Amino acid sequence: MATTVPYRLVSRQYKRDDSIVQVGDVYVGGKRVVFMAGPCTIEDKKTLMGTAAAVKRAGARVLRGGAFKTRTSPYSFQGLGEEALKLLAEAGKQFGMPTVTEVTDAGDIEMVARYADMLQIGSRNMQNTALLKAVGRSKHPVLLKRGFACTINEWLLAAEYILTEGNDQVVLCERGIRTFENSTRFSLDILSIPIVKSLSHLPVIVDPSHAAGQRSIVTAASRAAMAAGADGILIEVSTNPDAAIVDGQQTLTIGQFTDLVCQSRLVAEAIGKTL
Ligand code: PEP
Ligand code: MN
Secondary structure, X not given: OOOOOOOOOOEOOXXXXXXXXXXXXXXXXXXXXXXXXXXXXOOOHHHHHHHHHHHHHXXXXXXXXXXXXXXXXOOOOOOOOHHHHHHHXXXXXXXXXXXXXXXXXXXXXXXHHHHOXXXXXXXXXXXXXXXXXXXXXXXXXXXXXXXXXXXXXXXXXXXXXXXXXXOOOEEEEEOOEOOOOOOOOOEOOOOXXXXXXXXXXXXXXXXXXXXXXXXXXXXXXXXXXXXXXXXXXXXXXXXXXXXXXXXXXXXXXXXXXXXXXHHHHHHHHHOOOEO
16 A cells, blocks of 8 residues: 555554554553653662562553663763673563563674563664664564654654564654753653654654653653653663662652652543553
8 A cells, every 4th residue: 555654564544543562461552551660771680679579569561671771972881781681581570570671783682582572772773774674573572762863754764664574563662852952851752742643553652761861850751741642651760769870860769650650640541541
């Protein structure tokens, strides 16, 4: 079928009904909203296990945690790699949550997919077409972050790369874009949610943590994302955010995350969704 937009497989013209993506035993898309939560980066076992237990209790259904990081500086901590993947798998199993973690190199996909339930493509790699094609050949669900300097059209074309290789298990994630505004880390493009939902059948979630860059405004951003129709929220949370090597300033405490889930749930319910 011909479409009047530059992408085909991801478009609403090609598939009218909302797609639902299965991550372990969790479904993303449709009437329910999903909270994915955990540390920015897996730094030690004790923090990860404590955080996993607490976010599960607060209502998260998918556990996040970075093992391979795309840091701006080569001198910054790059993540614990496979050691972190082992810890993530252990925590996911122990607390009954499927897991999501970033893959930065096509050569690592097989290994990451052995440990994690969902492959995250980070904002800095959204236009890495070799990586997009490689995750497209895998059967694993993919979380595709929006490049922070990319348009919605470019984001949907990046998703198209994955679908053309045979993998239609793609969830999009708005995480903020770079603008002239510098009082937040990035500008959360709230209106990309209804726009993408009108253009594409793929589920869209929002990461307010990286857009906000500071703990105090993450909950407001999460409420706004729910009101705009997001299918879920990806949040950085830790039992000890002040001790985190990476992104501690935007990482929520357990108490803050618990409030965020309660408040976001009320907003979701107001527009006919459930937790
Ligand atoms: C992350 O989620 O850990 C991350 C690095 O996000 P982004 O790629 O959106 O910066
Ligand atoms: Mn982070």
